[in-house]
Amino acid sequence: xxxxxxxxxxxxxxxxxxxxxxxxxxxxxxxxxxxxxxxxxxxxxxxxxxxxxxxxxxxxxxxxxxxxxxxxxxxxxxxxxxxxxxxxxxxxxxxxxxxxxxxxxxxxxxxxxxxxxxxxxxxxxxxxxxxxxxxxxxxxxxxxxxxxxxxxxxxxxxxxxxxxxxxxxxxxxxxxxxxxxxxxxxxxxxxxxxxxxxxxxxxxxxxxxxxxxxxxxxxxxxxxxxxxxxxxxxxxxxxxxxxxxxxxxxxxxxxxxxxxxxxxxxxxxxxxxxxxxxxxxxxxxxxxxxxxxxxxxxxxxxxxxxxxxxxxxxxxxxxxxxxxxxxxxxxxxxxxxxxxxxxxxxxxxxxxxxxxxxxxxxxxxxxxxxxxxxxxxxxxxxxxxxxxxxxxxxxxxxxxxxxxxxxxxxxxxxxxxxxxxxxxxxxxxxxxxxxxxxxxxxxxxxxxxxxxxxxxxxxxxxxxxxxxxxxxxxxxxxxxxxxxxxxxxxxxxxxxxxxxxxxxxxxxxxxxxxxxxxxxxxxxxxxxxxxxxxxxxxxxxxxxxxxxxxxxxxxxxxxxxxxxxxxxxxxxxxxxxxxxxxxxxxxxxxxxxxx
Amino acid sequence: xxxxxxxxxxxxxxxxxxxxxxxxxxxxxxxxxxxxxxxxxxxxxxxxxxxxxxxxxxxxxxxxxxxxxxxxxxxxxxxxxxxxxxxxxxxxxxxxxxxxxxxxxxxxxxxxxxxxxxxxxxxxxxxxxxxxxxxxxxxxxxxxxxxxxxxxxxxxxxxxxxxxxxxxxxxxxxxxxxxxxxxxxxxxxxxxxxxxxxxxx
Numbered sequence: 001x002x003x004x005x006x007x008x009x010x011x012x013x014x015x016x017x018x019x020x021x022x023x024x025x026x027x028x029x030x031x032x033x034x035x036x037x038x039x040x041x042x043x044x045x046x047x048x049x050x051x052x053x054x055x056x057x058x059x060x061x062x063x064x065x066x067x068x069x070x071x072x073x074x075x076x077x078x079x080x081x082x083x084x085x086x087x088x089x090x091x092x093x094x095x096x097x098x099x100x101x102x103x104x105x106x107x108x109x110x111x112x113x114x115x116x117x118x119x120x121x122x123x124x125x126x127x128x129x130x131x132x133x134x135x136x137x138x139x140x141x142x143x144x145x146x147x148x149x150x151x152x153x154x155x156x157x158x159x160x161x162x163x164x165x166x167x168x169x170x171x172x173x174x175x176x177x178x179x180x181x182x183x184x185x186x187x188x189x190x191x192x193x194x195x196x197x198x199x200x201x202x203x204x205x206x207x208x209x210x211x212x213x214x215x216x217x218x219x220x221x222x223x224x225x226x227x228x229x230x231x232x233x234x235x236x237x238x239x240x241x242x243x244x245x246x247x248x249x250x251x252x253x254x255x256x257x258x259x260x261x262x263x264x265x266x267x268x269x270x271x272x273x274x275x276x277x278x279x280x281x282x283x284x285x286x287x288x289x290x291x292x293x294x295x296x297x298x299x300x301x302x303x304x305x306x307x308x309x310x311x312x313x314x315x316x317x318x319x320x321x322x323x324x325x326x327x328x329x330x331x332x333x334x335x336x337x338x339x340x341x342x343x344x345x346x347x348x349x350x351x352x353x354x355x356x357x358x359x360x361x362x363x364x365x366x367x368x369x370x371x372x373x374x375x376x377x378x379x380x381x382x383x384x385x386x387x388x389x390x391x392x393x394x395x396x397x398x399x400x401x402x403x404x405x406x407x408x409x410x411x412x413x414x415x416x417x418x419x420x421x422x423x424x425x426x427x428x429x430x431x432x433x434x435x436x437x438x439x440x441x442x443x444x445x446x447x448x449x450x451x452x453x454x455x456x457x458x459x460x461x462x463x464x465x466x467x468x469x470x471x472x473x474x475x476x477x478x479x480x481x482x483x484x485x486x487x488x489x490x491x492x493x494x495x496x497x498x499x500x501x502x503x504x505x506x507x508x509x510x511x512x513x514x515x516x517x518x519x520x521x522x523x524x525x526x527x528x529x530x531x532x533x534x535x536x537x538x539x540x541x542x543x544x545x546x547x548x549x550x551x552x553x554x555x556x557x558x559x560x561x562x563x564x565x566x567x568x569x570x571x572x573x574x575x576x577x578x579x580x581x582x583x584x585x586x587x588x589x590x591x592x593x594x595x
Numbered sequence: 596x597x598x599x600x601x602x603x604x605x606x607x608x609x610x611x612x613x614x615x616x617x618x619x620x621x622x623x624x625x626x627x628x629x630x631x632x633x634x635x636x637x638x639x640x641x642x643x644x645x646x647x648x649x650x651x652x653x654x655x656x657x658x659x660x661x662x663x664x665x666x667x668x669x670x671x672x673x674x675x676x677x678x679x680x681x682x683x684x685x686x687x688x689x690x691x692x693x694x695x696x697x698x699x700x701x702x703x704x705x706x707x708x709x710x711x712x713x714x715x716x717x718x719x720x721x722x723x724x725x726x727x728x729x730x731x732x733x734x735x736x737x738x739x740x741x742x743x744x745x746x747x748x749x750x751x752x753x754x755x756x757x758x759x760x761x762x763x764x765x766x767x768x769x770x771x772x773x774x775x776x777x778x779x780x781x782x783x784x785x786x787x788x789x790x791x792x793x794x795x796x
Contacts, residue, residue, distance in 0.1 A: 004626050030637075109637040133633075133660075166635035166660035169626055237660075244659040311663045329665025330687040331722050337680050338709035340609065340700050342645035378705045541705035546644045550704040560704065567741070 001172040007163040010134040010170050011073075011101060012037035014141025016045055019178025021068025021096070023047040024056045026419065027448040028075030029110035030164040031103035035073055036451075039460045045071075049451055049460045052388070052419040053078035057085045057100065064098040065190060067181035069145055076104040076117045077387060081420070083120070086154070090124040091200035092190050093152035093207075096181045097145035103159045106280050107307035110161075112368070112387060114306070116281035121156045121258045125204050127211055128258035129157045129220065130236040134168040140255060142173065143220065149179065151207055151214070156258075160280065162237045162307065212259045220255035221264060230322055231272030233265065233285060233296070237308070242278045244310040245317060260285065262292050269294050276301070276320055280308045341376050346547035347522060347570025349487035349513035350374065350440050353411065354381040355543055355574070356494040362501060363404030365394035367421070369413035370447045370515075371440050378542045388416055392424025395435040407501030410437045414470065415445035415453040422473070428506040429478040436500040437508045440487075441470060442515040450518030458519075474508045481507035488513060490577045516570050524571030527564055528590045533583035534561040540575040540584065548575060601654030602756060603662045607681045608673030609698050610644050613745035616770065617671070618649035620749060621756075623766040625653040628758050635660035644700065646677060653756075669755055671748050674698050675728075679715035688724055692751045694731040694744055727751060727789065734785055740775075743782040750786015760787070 005013060011034045015023055023038050023045050025031065038047040050056035053074040060072035074082060079102050086100065102120070105111040121128035129144055131137040137159065144155040188196050215221060228250045234242050235254035242251070252268045254260070269275050269289075277286045277298030286298040301316035302308060314326045344351050354374040357364050358381040366372055366382035367390060375382035384394045395410035412421045417439050428435050445451040452458045457467040474482055481503060485496050493511075500507040516522040529551070536555030540548050540562050547568035550560035564575075566587060576584040604621060608614040618634050625632040636649040650662045664684050670691040672678030678693040685691060693716060703709045712718060716728045729751060735743040746767070753763050764780055771779050 002626070004622055004632065161637060162635060162660055165637060166633055167622060168633045168657075168660070169631065240658045240660065247658070309661060309663065310659045327663075327665065329663075329683050331665065331683045331685060333664075333683045334679050334718070337676070338700070338703050338711060340644075340646050340677075341702065342610070343701065345644070377702055538705060541701055544701045544705065546701060548701065548704070549699055562704075 002169050003172060004167050005134045005138070005170045006033060006165055006167045007131065007134050007137040007159055008033035008103075008165070009037045010138035011141050011157070011159070012042060013170070013172065014138040015071045015099075016042035017138070017173045017175050018097070018142045018145045019069060019176045020045050020071050020145075021178065022060065022063035023071040023073070024050055024059045024063075025073035026050060026053045026056050026078055027445050027451040028078050028103070029448055030105060030159070030161045031073050031075045031078070031101060032448045032451065033164075034101060035460060039462070043461070047460055049453060051454055053082040054084060057082035057089070060098060060100070061085060061089055061092075064094045064096050066183050067096050069097045069178045071099050071101065073101040074103070075111065076102055076115055077111060077113065078102075079117055079120055081388065086120070087124050088192050088197075089154050090126050090204055091192055091197055093203070094148055094154060095183070096179060097148035098154045099141060099144045099148060099157055100154060101157050101159060103161070103164045104281075105161050107161070112385065114281060116284060117156070117158055118258065118284045119282060121158070122284075125208050126153060126258070127151065127155050127256065129155065130255060130257050131157065131159065131163055132236050132239045132253070132255075133163065134166070134170045136255065137163060138170055138173070140220065145178070147214070151211060153207060158236070160237055208259060212262070215256050215259055215261040216263050218256050221261050222251070222253045222255070223264070223268060224251040224253065226250055229273040231268055231275040232278055233268065233275060233289070234278040235285070236280065238278045238280050238313070241308050241310045241313045245314045246323070254285065257285065260288050265289055266292070266294070269296065274322070276317070276322070278302060278308070278313055278316070281305075342373055343376060343544050343546055344370065344373050345516055346545050346568045347516040347572040349442050349511060349515070351543060351545065351572075352487050352490050352493045352574055353438055353440060353511065354379045355490060355578070356497050357381045357409060357411075359494065360406065360497060360501070362407040362409050363395075363398055365391040365398065365408070365410045367391035367410070367412040367416050369416050370442075371411055371413055374411070376544070378544055382411070389420025389424060392421050392428060392435070392437055395437070396424070396428050396431065396433045399433055399435045408435050409497070409501065410435055411440055412437065413446070414439060414441040414443060414455055415451075417470070418454055418468065422477070425474065425479070425508070426477050433506050434504050435506055436497065437506070438497070439470060439508060439510045441510060441512045443512070444515045444518045446515045446518060450515065471510060474510070479506060479508045481505055483507065483509045485509055485511050486513070487511040488572050488574060490574055522570055526566040526569035526571050526587050527573065527576050527584050528566065528587050529562045529564055530583045530585060530590060531561055533581045535581050535583075536561045537580060538562075539578055539580060543575060543578065545575060601652070601657075602669065603667045604651040604653070604669045604671065605662055605667040605681060605684050606649045606651070606671045607677045608647055609677065610647050612647070612673040613742070614647045614649050614673060617745045617749055618651050620763070620766045620770055621651050621752070623770065624758050624762045625651075627762055627765070631655060631657045633657045633660040646680075648681065669752060671752060673744060673748065675715040676712055679712060679719050682719055682722055685723060690725045690727065690755050691719060691723055692727045692729065692748050693719065694729055694748060696732055696744065729786070729789055735782070738778060738782055738785065740778055743778065746779045746782035747786040750783040751789045753783070753787050754790050
């Protein structure tokens with residue numbers, strides 16, 4: 001059976017074939033579809049979203065100790081959150097097999113940094129696998145479970161955006177049951193008090209020696225001989241780019257890339273006149289190979305920032321003197337094009353808060369989610385965005401040193417609040433901060449596609465669940481000033497924020513209109529523009545609603561009047577509320593002239 | 596860098612226009628025709644009204660999942676300014692299939708800094724030999740559903756790929772909800788009537 005699968009779908013398939021009992025993670029581009037695929041297509045694998053990556057990782061450890069193979073998924077920065085259990089998990093090792101997927105995002109298509117998590121594998125001394133396409137993603141996940149159980153170690157499988165989100169043809173394998181393991185009490189292995197951990201660290205060092213030997217022999221590290229004088233050492237997606245440019249060079253393709261097969265590398269270098277390392281982001285192979293005493297180059301020609309591509313690889317190989325010509329684009333690049341940045345959707349319940357915050361000119365600590373788009377023109381309403389849950393802590397610090405005289409606000413979404421904002425709010429109350437925290441609750445993990453979280457009342461597999469009551473949670477933490485605001489009532493939003501920033505105590509403003517896209521699409525009666533009343537002031541253009549477009553009619557200064565695309569308008573009414581000439585009215589109330 | 600019997604296709608549009616469904620259909624057809632195929636796109640931020648692009652590469656063996664500037668054999672654009680923006684991805688003698696759809700973003704309407712190009716399709720024609728402009732919105736309305744633009748453009752594309760029409764129809768039957776199958780098959784056929792040599796709509 002052959003299927004066209006994305007790298008993420010292939011990982012899910014691999015887990016299914018390996019008889020995984022528990023799959024757990026937190027949504028994050030480009031990793032999200034792994035668990036979604038399991039929950040949709042391979043329902044014999046129990047899968048769940050946990051509130052954050054740390055909890056997910058810990059749940060996975062538990063599943064493994066309990067005797068079931070475990071898959072834990074996250075984006076690269078998610079592993080920062082889960083780093084605490086990850087680093088010590090290397091010491092305890094596993095019972096049933098354990099695989100952690102890190103989906104890195106070179107080029108930062110949808111991320112705040114482009115850290116190279118291969119370094120994390122070396123840091124924790126955990127074996128690392130790097131698939132270069134969907135077939136390998138599936139196959140390597142299956143192999144990773146065997147490695148995990150043979151060597152008693154967690155295994156990291158590192159994807160990148162182009163592996164996760166590219167589709168390719170995959171030949172499916174047989175579905176197996178996985179090993180039959182039981183929980184066995186073994187405190188010397190699983191209870192990491194110092195006296196036990198010292199012993200386990202020695203085990204980690206010994207295991208690394210065994211893994212080094214394994215790396216030399218595993219078919220995951222392949223030498224491709226085409227009789228070329230040039231040898232290329234590469235792995236992951238970079239292999240595909242290099243093959244695209246030089247299909248006939250010799251290759252050492254590293255699928256098992258920590259610990260490196262240093263003897264194999266030495267033999268490859270010895271048998272080629274010239275050797276070059278092609279890898280994306282950090283000089284992970286290069287530094288280790290150089291440290292082993294070999295004179296090779298890589299980053300000098302390919303750079304350590306952003307995604308590679310066939311053309312970047314070709315340019316590097318040209319600079320290194322291995323190719324002469326690079327095919328060029330013959331059609332010139334179109335200069336002076338307008339940008340088309342992502343924007344908040346028509347009817348997005350976050351829009352009103354940013355309109356108000358922009359008007360008030362306060363300092364706004366932001367967070368990770370759709371509302372990060374509040375930084376874009378023309379809303380321009382965010383001042384920070386660091387990582388999941390950072391907004392509240394950032395605001396506390398800014399406010400303590402009186403960074404903004406106009407007031408300090410944190411904005412955070414519901415899923416992010418539950419991920420790691422709750423502890424920030426605890427800090428605000430406990431340490432007498434005066435910050436105002438706006439919880440933009442749209443009842444979904446919206447940016448990644450509307451995944452469930454502990455306050456949505458649904459689980460990943462579709463079961464009903466207890467809905468965490470965010471107001472009660474805030475009150476339990478000691479928040480005295482708690483305000484509910486209708487996200488579609490601009491005046492109420494503006495007045496409430498103004499009142500709360502003036503208060504010498506922490507406050508929480510909670511908005512609870514649902515996302516207009518998920519779980520169900522909201523389309524209320526649309527609004528239209530009465531062009532007789534519209535004076536082209538462009539106030540409505542500045543709220544950045546994609547449904548508000550320029551009319552062909554202009555005002556006396558030649559500026560366009562507004563028009564509303566009724567197929568996009570959801571009827572949220574925010575534009576009507578701020579229109580100074582009351583030209584925006586419900587479609588049913590609009591009587592065109594002459595009727 | 597596609598070789599013989601290989602096709603590099605770039606599909607561009609704006610979030611929500613059905614770019615990803617179109618690339619799924621093409622990949623499906625190529626796989627069922629016995630070719631190797633890879634397709635690549637970026638999810639996440641780009642879905643929120645931003646630019647969406649999908650790379651589809653077909654051939655005997657495909658390595659890189661992404662196309663390079665100047666290498667696309669076919670450029671399919673669901674919005675005319677996006678067609679112009681992506682034109683340098685196409686080979687000089689490639690075929691551009693462009694919907695006359697215009698979507699002007701708020702960043703243009705709310706500032707004096709940016710302008711929507713005067714006539715994107717005319718500029719495309721100055722730079723490339725084969726540009727097929729299709730009033731797909733109008734055809735979609737005639738067929739009774741504005742969401743058929745992507746299928747109409749796919750219909751045009753069937754003329755430039757070596758796959759039997761039956762494979763395209765099968766792909767639609769597999770990927771489209773049952774009550775929309777007939778209308779999508781009609782849209783595919785309407786698109787297929789449009790060829791470079793004919794008078795353009």
